[in-house]
Amino acid sequence: xxxxxxxxxxxxxxxxxxxxxxxxxxxxxxxxxxxxxxxxxxxxxxxxxxxxxxxxxxxxxxxxxxxxxxxxxxxxxxxxxxxxxxxxxxxxxxxxxxxxxxxxxxxxxxxxxxxxxxxxxxxxxxxxxxxxxxxxxxxxxxxxxxxxxxxxxxxxxxxxxxxxxxxxxxxxxxxxxxxxxxxxxxxxxxxxxxxxxxxxxxxxxxxxxxxxxxxxxxxxxxxxxxxxxxxxxxxxxxxxxxxxxxxxxxxxxxxxxxxxxxxxxxxxxxxxxxxxxxxxxxxxxxxxxxxxxxxxxxxxxxxxxxxxxx
Amino acid sequence: xxxxxxxxxxxxxxxxxxxxxxxxxxxxxxxxxxxxxxxxxxxxxxxxxxxxxxxxxxxxxxxxxxxxxxxxxxxxxxxxxxxxxxxxxxxxxxxxxxxxxxxxxxxxxxxxxxxxxxxxxxxxxxxxxxxxxxxxxxxxxxxxxxxxxxxxxxxxxxxxxxxxxxxxxxxxxxxxxxxxxxxxxxxxx
Numbered sequence: 443x444x445x446x447x448x449x450x451x452x453x454x455x456x457x458x459x460x461x462x463x464x465x466x467x468x469x470x471x472x473x474x475x476x477x478x479x480x481x482x483x484x485x486x487x488x489x490x491x492x493x494x495x496x497x498x499x500x501x502x503x504x505x506x507x508x509x510x511x512x513x514x515x516x517x518x519x520x521x522x523x524x525x526x527x528x529x530x531x532x533x534x535x536x537x538x539x540x541x542x543x544x545x546x547x548x549x550x551x552x553x554x555x556x557x558x559x560x561x562x563x564x565x566x567x568x569x570x571x572x573x574x575x576x577x578x579x580x581x582x583x584x585x586x587x588x589x590x591x592x593x594x595x596x597x598x599x600x601x602x603x604x605x606x607x608x609x610x611x612x613x614x615x616x617x618x619x620x621x622x623x624x625x626x627x628x629x630x631x632x633x634x635x636x637x638x639x640x641x642x643x644x645x646x647x648x649x650x651x652x653x654x655x656x657x658x659x660x661x662x663x664x665x666x667x668x669x670x671x672x673x674x675x676x677x678x679x680x681x682x683x684x685x686x687x688x689x690x691x692x693x694x695x696x697x698x699x700x701x702x703x704x705x706x707x708x709x710x711x712x713x714x715x716x717x718x719x720x721x722x723x724x725x726x727x728x729x730x731x732x733x734x735x736x737x738x739x740x741x742x743x744x745x746x747x748x749x750x751x752x
Numbered sequence: 753x754x755x756x757x758x759x760x761x762x763x764x765x766x767x768x769x770x771x772x773x774x775x776x777x778x779x780x781x782x783x784x785x786x787x788x789x790x791x792x793x794x795x796x797x798x799x800x801x802x803x804x805x806x807x808x809x810x811x812x813x814x815x816x817x818x819x820x821x822x823x824x825x826x827x828x829x830x831x832x833x834x835x836x837x838x839x840x841x842x843x844x845x846x847x848x849x850x851x852x853x854x855x856x857x858x859x860x861x862x863x864x865x866x867x868x869x870x871x872x873x874x875x876x877x878x879x880x881x882x883x884x885x886x887x888x889x890x891x892x893x894x895x896x897x898x899x900x901x902x903x904x905x906x907x908x909x910x911x912x913x914x915x916x917x918x919x920x921x922x923x924x925x926x927x928x929x930x931x932x933x934x935x936x937x938x939x940x941x
Contacts, residue, residue, distance in 0.1 A: 490787055534759045534810065535789070537781030612806035618788075625787035626807070651786050667785070677785050 448751045457735055457747070461527060463570055464547060468525045473549060476524045478512035480505055480531075484710040487695035488651060489702065492533035494542070505531035508728055509548050510652065511713040514681070517550055517724060518716035525549035527731070538743045539673060541751065545731035552724045556653075556664045556680045559725040560641050563668060563676060567639065571738055581644040582662070586624070589632045594624065594646065595661070621648050633672035640669045652688070653679030668729075670737045678727025685717040754816040758791040758808050766798070766819040769806065773798045773817035773870045781810070798868060798875055801853070817870065821878075824867045826859045834859060834877070836867050847874035855879050857912040858930040879930045884939050885909050886925050893921040903935075 447454065465475065485493040485504035494505040506512070508530050516524055530546045551559060564577050586592045592605060602623040603615040609631045615623060624646075643666035647655055650663030664680035682688055689709065696706040735747045745751055756767060761779040768774070774795040783789035789810035796803050798819060808814070824836035824845065833846035834856065845867060851874045852859075858879035859865065868876035890906035903915040906926070914928055916935045925939040 488786065490783075490789065535781070535783065536759070537779075540781055540783065610807050612804060614807075618809070622788040622809070625784050626790060629782040629784050629787070629790065630792065630807070649786060674785055 447749050448745060449747055449749050453735070453739065453741075453747055454749060456739060457731075457749075460570055460731070460735060460738065464525075464527065464566070467566055467569055468549065471523075473523045473525045473551075474521055476513065476516055476521065476526050478506075478509045478516070478526065478528070480529060482506055482512070484511070484708050484712070486511075487692050487699065487707050487709070489695055489698045489704065492535075492704075493707070494531045494533045507532055508546065510726070510728070511710050513548060513550060513726070514713060514721065515716040517552070518719050518721050523549070523551045523724075538745075539733060539736075541732065541744055541748060544744075546728050547731050547734075548726065548728040550681070550724050550726040552722050554725040555723070556643065556666055556678060556725050559678055559680075559727055560643070560666055560668075563641075563678075563727065563729070564639075567734075570734075575639055577639045577641065579641045579643065582642055582646065583644065585632060585642055586627070589635060590627065592627075599623070621646070624649075633669060633674070636669050636672040638670065642667050642669065650682075650691075651677075651679070652682050652691075654682045654684070673733055673737060674730075675733055675737065676727050676729040678725060680723075680725050681721070683717055683721045683723065685714055688717055689714055755813045756816055757813050758810045761791055761793060766817040767795070768815040768817045769795060769797070769804075772800070773819045773875065775819075777803065783810070798870065799850075818872075819868060819870050819875075821866050821868050823864055826861060826863050826865050828861060829856070829859070836865065836874070836877075839864070845869070845874050847877055851875050852877045855930075857910055857933075858883050858885075858928070859910060860885060881930060882927055882936065883930055884925050884927050885912070887916070887920060887922050890916065890920065890922055893919045 481496065481503045483501060483503055486507045491507050493507055496503045496505065509526055509528055513524060513526060526548050528546055529543055531543050533542065535542055568575050583594055586594045599620045602620060603618060606613055606615040606618065606623050606626050610626055613626065644662040645665040647661055647663050650665060653663040653665035656662050656664050666678055667674055668676040692709045699706045732744050732747050736744060741747060756765060761776055763776050763778060765776045766773060774797050776793050776795050778794040780792045782792060791808045791810055793806050794803060795806060822838060825839050827835040827837055833848055834852050836845045836847065855877040860883055863880055863883060865880065866878040867874050885908040887906045888909050891904050902918045904918055905913050906916040906920060907913050914933060914935050916926060920938060925941055927936040927939050929936055
């Protein structure tokens with residue numbers, strides 16, 4: 443059994459260099475660095491995110507899956523634009539690009555929408571990168587049309603399952619719903635063919651999470667993801683600030699959780715209270731730092747950038 | 753029956769797929785950050801040896817295959833079955849040609865092999881990585897030709913044919929790598 447770190451000393455030093463430059467970037471742009479708890483009494487209700495529960499008397503605590511809710515309460519409290527470097531936890535996520543505990547950079551820019559935020563990410567990554575970077579932009583709809591000649595607005599779920607069966611070897615797609623089929627195709631067929639940095643934006647409203655719907659097209663959400671050579675790096679939105687809509691999404695999440703036999707979670711009334719008190723229009727994004735480091739250094743597996751993975 | 757969740761998947765795990773025992777060769781976890789997670793696995797059917805790909809929704813469970821690899825001593829073949837014995841319990845197992853496959857080329861009485869048992873019956877036999885076998889047939893050796901590096905076919909006591917250096921004679925013992933079927937060295941008796 444080796445006591446030594448998993449990452450090389452060079453990678454450990456590069457991580458320090460990247461963190462230093464991130465802090466300088468945000469400090470000079472007028473952001474406030476904040477710190478929120480890893481252990482919280484409520485957690486994300488999102489169906490595809492599993493929380494790690496910590497036994498604690500009669501009420502469990504949860505290791506945060508992201509600092510999103512806490513940071514929004516800071517926005518409501520009038521902190522202005524904020525950023526945070528922290529760890530987040532997802533139960534059961536483990537593989538070449540996943541670890542149950544991972545590092546996140548999350549930031550919120552007051553007065554921005556998702557388009558301006560994507561430009562800011564371009565600037566940040568260009569600043570951090572040791573090489574020239576090129577960025578592409580494509581909508582979620584265009585991506586499926588270009589990569590698979592698939593019209594996501596028209597295709598029936600039966601046809602979508604057939605396309606999954608044809609494209610993904612050994613998949614049993616009979617019980618996949620529409621979004622699960624799209625997730626499968628994106629992860630296994632489309633992402634592997636992506637090149638360089640690519641922003642995918644305007645996700646279907648059914649995959650909106652905490653993004654607001656586009657004012658001029660309410661079939662999509664103002665949500666984006668950033669990929670590099672098919673590796674997902676960041677997820678961001680124009681933030682939903684409407685309390686009633688947010689409550690409805692939480693309730694729907696819990697309904698979907700019940701249908702799938704997953705644990706249901708108490709709705710975070712503190713977050714809803716913060717939204718109720720009013721949050722300025724803003725855009726926010728979470729960027730995975732372990733994966734960013736992997737991409738910046740041209741490495742292959744998250745194993746090579748995690749300081750320890752015992 | 754025991755079962756495994758996808759998050760227990762790792763290479764070597766034995767699971768039931770379409771009614772056949774299979775071993776996981778590779779397991780890849782894929783998940784769009786806000787989306788459904790999947791496990792993409794490459795598996796080998798332990799009965800047919802065929803390799804295939806499968807994709808599972810993460811969190812699904814799969815029935816475990818009652819498959820164990822046991823170290824057993826090879827005894828003899830009666831023409832139809834190959835007989836093995838567990839050196840601890842002295843229990844014997846008879847493996848048919850399907851289970852033995854190409855391993856029969858390397859089976860020598862008294863050698864320890866790995867026998868794969870499914871529901872208690874043999875479905876696979878893995879010979880030791882290295883075996884020592886006697887040459888039963890080959891062209892006459894060329895004396896003094898130890899340096900030139902030429903080879904000739906030689907038939908071994910099990911029926912296997914391997915390429916050996918020119919100087920070797922009938923009755924000599926050679927060490928062979930059973931994974932590649934290649935001659936390694938001459939063994940002094």
